[in-house]
Amino acid sequence: MKSVQCPIPKQRYDRVMLGHGSGGTLTQSLIDEIFYPAFKNPFLQQQHDGSILPLLSQHIAFTTDSFVVSPIFFPGGNIGDLAVNGTVNDLLCCGATPLYLSAGFILEEGLLLDDLKKIVATMAKAAEKAGVTIVTGDTKVVEKGKCDGIYINTSGIGTVPSNINISPKRATEGDIIIATGFVGDHGICILSTRENLGFESEIKSDTAALRSMVVSLLSEIPDIHVLRDATRGGIASTLNEIAETAQVCIELEETQIPVRESVSAVCNLLGLDPLYVANEGVLLVIVRPEEAEHALSIIRNSPNGHDAEIIGKVVKGSPGEVYINTLFGSSRIIGRLSGEQLPRIC
Amino acid sequence: MKSVQCPIPKQRYDRVMLGHGSGGTLTQSLIDEIFYPAFKNPFLQQQHDGSILPLLSQHIAFTTDSFVVSPIFFPGGNIGDLAVNGTVNDLLCCGATPLYLSAGFILEEGLLLDDLKKIVATMAKAAEKAGVTIVTGDTKVVEKGKCDGIYINTSGIGTVPSNINISPKRATEGDIIIATGFVGDHGICILSTRENLGFESEIKSDTAALRSMVVSLLSEIPDIHVLRDATRGGIASTLNEIAETAQVCIELEETQIPVRESVSAVCNLLGLDPLYVANEGVLLVIVRPEEAEHALSIIRNSPNGHDAEIIGKVVKGSPGEVYINTLFGSSRIIGRLSGEQLPRIC
Numbered sequence: 001m002k003s004v005q006c007p008i009p010k011q012r013y014d015r016v017m018l019g020h021g022s023g024g025t026l027t028q029s030l031i032d033e034i035f036y037p038a039f040k041n042p043f044l045q046q047q048h049d050g051s052i053l054p055l056l057s058q059h060i061a062f063t064t065d066s067f068v069v070s071p072i073f074f075p076g077g078n079i080g081d082l083a084v085n086g087t088v089n090d091l092l093c094c095g096a097t098p099l100y101l102s103a104g105f106i107l108e109e110g111l112l113l114d115d116l117k118k119i120v121a122t123m124a125k126a127a128e129k130a131g132v133t134i135v136t137g138d139t140k141v142v143e144k145g146k147c148d149g150i151y152i153n154t155s156g157i158g159t160v161p162s163n164i165n166i167s168p169k170r171a172t173e174g175d176i177i178i179a180t181g182f183v184g185d186h187g188i189c190i191l192s193t194r195e196n197l198g199f200e201s202e203i204k205s206d207t208a209a210l211r212s213m214v215v216s217l218l219s220e221i222p223d224i225h226v227l228r229d230a231t232r233g234g235i236a237s238t239l240n241e242i243a244e245t246a247q248v249c250i251e252l253e254e255t256q257i258p259v260r261e262s263v264s265a266v267c268n269l270l271g272l273d274p275l276y277v278a279n280e281g282v283l284l285v286i287v288r289p290e291e292a293e294h295a296l297s298i299i300r301n302s303p304n305g306h307d308a309e310i311i312g313k314v315v316k317g318s319p320g321e322v323y324i325n326t327l328f329g330s331s332r333i334i335g336r337l338s339g340e341q342l343p344r345i346c
Numbered sequence: 347m348k349s350v351q352c353p354i355p356k357q358r359y360d361r362v363m364l365g366h367g368s369g370g371t372l373t374q375s376l377i378d379e380i381f382y383p384a385f386k387n388p389f390l391q392q393q394h395d396g397s398i399l400p401l402l403s404q405h406i407a408f409t410t411d412s413f414v415v416s417p418i419f420f421p422g423g424n425i426g427d428l429a430v431n432g433t434v435n436d437l438l439c440c441g442a443t444p445l446y447l448s449a450g451f452i453l454e455e456g457l458l459l460d461d462l463k464k465i466v467a468t469m470a471k472a473a474e475k476a477g478v479t480i481v482t483g484d485t486k487v488v489e490k491g492k493c494d495g496i497y498i499n500t501s502g503i504g505t506v507p508s509n510i511n512i513s514p515k516r517a518t519e520g521d522i523i524i525a526t527g528f529v530g531d532h533g534i535c536i537l538s539t540r541e542n543l544g545f546e547s548e549i550k551s552d553t554a555a556l557r558s559m560v561v562s563l564l565s566e567i568p569d570i571h572v573l574r575d576a577t578r579g580g581i582a583s584t585l586n587e588i589a590e591t592a593q594v595c596i597e598l599e600e601t602q603i604p605v606r607e608s609v610s611a612v613c614n615l616l617g618l619d620p621l622y623v624a625n626e627g628v629l630l631v632i633v634r635p636e637e638a639e640h641a642l643s644i645i646r647n648s649p650n651g652h653d654a655e656i657i658g659k660v661v662k663g664s665p666g667e668v669y670i671n672t673l674f675g676s677s678r679i680i681g682r683l684s685g686e687q688l689p690r691i692c
Contacts, residue, residue: 017686023579023624024683028587047514047591049436049574050409052506056402063396064448064501068486090395102410104499106452140414142690148492153450155410155501160398168393228395233369241374245393278369337370340363344488 016111021141030139034117038124043100043135051135053100058159061096063087066153070344072119074193076186076205079152080119081126082280082346087156088130088209089229093283095166095218096158098130098211103137104153109144119150130209132156163222170225171246175314176292178285180213180299181206181307183235184263187277187345192266202262206281206304213302217285221295226286229279231346233337235311236275238284239322240336249317252324252334256311275324276337278345286314362457367487376485380463384470389446389481397481399446404505407442409433412499416690418465420539422532422551425498426465427472428626428692432577433502434476434555439573439629441512441564442504444476444557449483450499455490465496476555478502509568516571517592521660522638524631526559526645527552527653529581530609533623533691538612548608552627552650559648563631567641572632575625577692579683581657582621584630585668586682595663598670598680604655621670622683624691632660 019026036044043051067083077085084101091098103123107116127134185206192199210229217224226246230238235257243250252275259267259274267274281304287295292310299305317323322334365372382390389397413429423431430447437444449469453462473480531552538545556575563570572592576584581603589596605613605620613620627650633641638656645651663669668680 018689019684019686021578021689022683022686023577023583024685026685027578028682047587049439050407050442050502052440052442053406053408055405059401060399060406060503061396062399062446062448062503063482064450064499065484066450066452066486066499068452068488068492093395094398096396096398100408102408102501104410104412104450104501106412106414106497136409138411140412140690140692141686142414142494145491146414146494147497148488151452151493151497153410153412153499153501155448155450155499156396157406157408157503231369232367233373237369241393336374337368338365339370339372340365340368340487343364343367344486346486 014113016107016109016113016141018109018141021139027139034120035137038120039134041133043133056159058161061091061094061158061160063090064153064155065090066151067346068151068344069190069346070148071193072149074205075189075200077207078119078122079150080122082207083152083154084123084126084130085207085209085280086346087154088132088211091156091158092210092214093227093229094160095164096160098132098156098158100135100157101127101132102155103134105139106147106151107139107141108147108149109141111149126209130211164218166224166227168226168242168245171242171248171286171314172225173248173314173316174289175225175286176289176310177312178296178299178308179235179258179311180283180285180305181281182258182260183279183282184259184274184277186280187342188263188266190345191342199262199266206279208281208304210281210283210304213299213305216298216302217295220298221287221291224285224287228284230282230284231280232278234276234278235284236334237337243322244320247319248314249319250312250322251315252312254324254326256309258307258309272341275334276341280346360459362453362455362459362487364455364487367485373485380466381483384466385480387479389479402505404507407437407440407504407506409436410499410501411436412497413692414497414690415536415692416494417539418495420551421535421546423553424465424468425496426468428553429498429500430469430472430476431553431555431626432692433500434478434557435575437502437504438556438560439575440506441510442506444478444502444504446481446503447473447478448501449480451485452493452497453485453487454493454495455487457495476557510564512570512573514572514588514591517588517594517632517660518571519594519660519662520635521571521632522635522656523658524642524645524654525581525604525657526629526631526651527627528604528606529625529628530605530620530623532626533688534609534612536691537688545608545612552625554627554650556627556629556650559645559651562644562648563641566644567633567637570631570633574630576628576630577624577626580622580624581630582680583683589668590666593665594660595665596658596668597661598658600670600672602655602657604653618687621680622687626692
């Protein structure tokens with residue numbers, strides 16, 4: 001007669017427990033059951049305090065971003081792909097080829113493990129799509145009420161070819177400014193989802209890694225002056241930063257700025273200005289005037305670039321100033337946000 | 347007669363506001379008034395979405411860690427130097443020369459700006475001491491109650507000389523295990539401070555970057571097998587990880603493990619095992635037996651290494667197992683933590 005072994009049932013959790021941050025068995029189970037299977041790659045399998053990367057023979061770009069978006073799931077994405085795409089876009093805006101990401105998770109006790117799995121799966125998919133590898137990570141758990149579900153930090157490394165010199169300082173009088181897509185979608189989507197305003201079915205986040213667009217642009221026009229993703233604070237804040245850093249004046253044409261009708265309607269309703277609303281898949285591209293049309297056509301032929309427009313130029317004027325020629329023929333200064341328009345948008 | 351200009355008073359805040367995370371004027375004021383002056387360096391002044399680093403001609407180590415310690419100030423340090431030292435030590439444990447750090451801040455609305463300044467000043471000092479530069483950063487603000495004052499992520503880059511091959515996989519039968527200092531100080535200090543147990547005057551956190559110790563070690567003994575900092579979960583958890591990764595058995599000698607009397611007393615009182623209590627300035631060094639005495643003497647002559655001891659060895663036995671020969675002549679298995687002993691210790 002065979003003896004029948006009764007297996008000791010492995011304790012299963014459906015939510016994050018404080019013990020998942022202990023560095024013990026539960027932390028290992030998160031790593032083994034959620035992170036490793038999703039991010040599977042030889043770098044992670046070094047099982048080290050960090051990851052040893054191959055020799056990189058070019059200058060390195062290094063960037064970091066923490067993501068605290070609320071809600072964590074929204075039409076068009078979730079905090080996971082947002083975190084991957086955001087850091088990939090920051091590397092692209094340095095003129096870098098994105099290569100490696102780190103992922104640092106802060107989890108709230110009680111977060112559903114199924115939600116974590118969904119987020120991690122989305123990160124893995126976004127990383128694959130963007131051509132980057134998540135090579136190292138960290139997980140902390142805080143007590144219920146000490147974070148809001150999940151916060152994610154991603155830091156990124158890329159290499160910068162020697163013929164590329166992209167910097168906000170290079171914006172020069174005469175340069176043309178292109179926005180690569182409709183502005184305001186992400187911010188309005190998050191706001192609408194968070195506050196249950198009911199526009200979520202129409203307005204989705206534009207979160208996307210713009211790698212293929214930037215690769216095409218830089219291979220044909222290596223001397224692009226500035227690339228910036230217009231995230232927090234929208235295109236208005238980003239252009240103000242550029243105007244100040246380069247000590248130039250920027251002129252925008254309101255009629256040229258691509259804003260979706262639905263976004264415009266919500267903004268009117270709520271008294272928001274779409275120029276200040278966050279984007280997660282829109283770049284500002286600043287090029288010499290003779291390259292503007294070429295750049296525009298490359299962008300429009302790239303994924304996520306179909307709706308690109310030339311929205312303004314760098315002009316003679318007060319250094320650090322951004323102004324807009326309005327629909328009605330007047331012009332007004334577009335300053336920096338002095339308070340907070342929409343918190344926790346990314 | 348001269349006209350007297352009455353300056354518009356600049357609005358001053360003494361606490362973090364949601365607007366400090368807007369990407370607008372207030373975010374810029376944090377950067378200009380707190381981060382730039384403290385971390386001042388040409389990389390940060392690129393004012394880019396990331397930082398472009400010099401050409402690195404060696405393999406790169408890349409690591410990340412989020413810090414959520416509570417309380418944020420404690421005897422011996424604060425969350426700021428903890429975040430810098432932690433990531434520097436992770437790089438050192440890869441055999442890397444630490445070079446560049448990123449700093450990602452998640453701030454709670456209402457955090458005192460004076461506290462933020464203190465933390466940032468400590469980070470700057472710790473970075474200088476550890477020989478690393480904070481080259482890129484990010485700040486997010488969440489509503490009151492959605493984080494606990496401040497969480498910090500640091501990611502780090504270092505270069506690994508080609509003759510160095512440190513990995514938990516290299517622990518080999520016969521190897522000797524050294525602990526570079528008293529174990530348990532950090533965890534007991536945090537616990538005592540958090541719970542007002544009254545031991546804070548005696549027990550300080552051991553937070554320290556162990557660069558000079560590791561540099562000395564590797565220059566004289568490049569073939570060190572394993573280096574690990576015994577943080578969360580203490581030396582017990584770290585040794586379990588190593589035993590499992592290398593599929594070896596580890597034997598510890600209880601009488602040899604350096605534990606401060608005060609730490610031992612608190613642990614007895616509270617029913618904690620110092621082997622599982624977090625350290626922030628203690629490495630586990632695993633070397634071939636013929637190099638053990640030499641390694642020990644280098645460590646003891648290094649800063650923070652005075653109290654180093656040989657605590658055990660890699661032995662023939664069940665792969666993945668760690669056991670300890672106790673004071674009383676018996677032996678017992680030291681498993682992994684199954685729950686959480688002390689949450690938010692780092």
